[in-house]
Amino acid sequence: MADFEQAEKIEVKKNKKSPIREIIESVVIAVILAVIIRTFIVEPFYIPSGSMEPTLMINDRIIVSKVSYYFGEPERGDIVVFKYPKDPSKNFVKRLIGKPGDVVELRSSKLYVNGQEVPENYLLPGIRYADYGPVKIPDGHYLMLGDNRNNSEDSRYWGFLPEDLIIGKAVLIYWPIDRIGVPN
Numbered sequence: 001m002a003d004f005e006q007a008e009k010i011e012v013k014k015n016k017k018s019p020i021r022e023i024i025e026s027v028v029i030a031v032i033l034a035v036i037i038r039t040f041i042v043e044p045f046y047i048p049s050g051s052m053e054p055t056l057m058i059n060d061r062i063i064v065s066k067v068s069y070y071f072g073e074p075e076r077g078d079i080v081v082f083k084y085p086k087d088p089s090k091n092f093v094k095r096l097i098g099k100p101g102d103v104v105e106l107r108s109s110k111l112y113v114n115g116q117e118v119p120e121n122y123l124l125p126g127i128r129y130a131d132y133g134p135v136k137i138p139d140g141h142y143l144m145l146g147d148n149r150n151n152s153e154d155s156r157y158w159g160f161l162p163e164d165l166i167i168g169k170a171v172l173i174y175w176p177i178d179r180i181g182v183p184n
Helices: 002-015 019-040
Strands: 042-046 061-065 079-083 091-098 103-107 110-113 116-118 132-136 141-145 166-175
Touching: 019 042, 042 166, 079 141, 091 110
Parallel strands: none
Antiparallel strands: 042 061, 061 166, 079 091, 079 166, 091 141, 103 110, 103 132, 110 116
């Protein structure tokens, strides 16, 4: 019996990890999970400009879903974060207005897609902006506009957004606390 108890104590000692090793393993696992989540699933972003006001305000923090477009196409009206076509080291956020094959026109401060007027309830009431188009969006590209049309460097200036520059869809404003919610 004594040999069995001695063997059991030795086995217990072999399986017990030091507290420092457990901490290191936990930190390594946490870092790996954080990198995977941020790279493939969701990522926080900061809004530095007023180009998307009133939907997104300066200093808002948003969560962007990177998986949203793994399972479906971007949709007209989505708020999208993407790499700026003229400098891919910068990220931009704009509203998707036109999809491949659409004909888009801004006329008399109204949006027309494929000849039909599209209501834009997200714009400030009474906003006036310059005419643009009509333009036809090529395959694999999107037309992106800021909600603050008079203060937005968007597709009217740098052209159509190539699909491969899309990072993801804005799904949540998480800061400041009084603005927590889903951007629309």
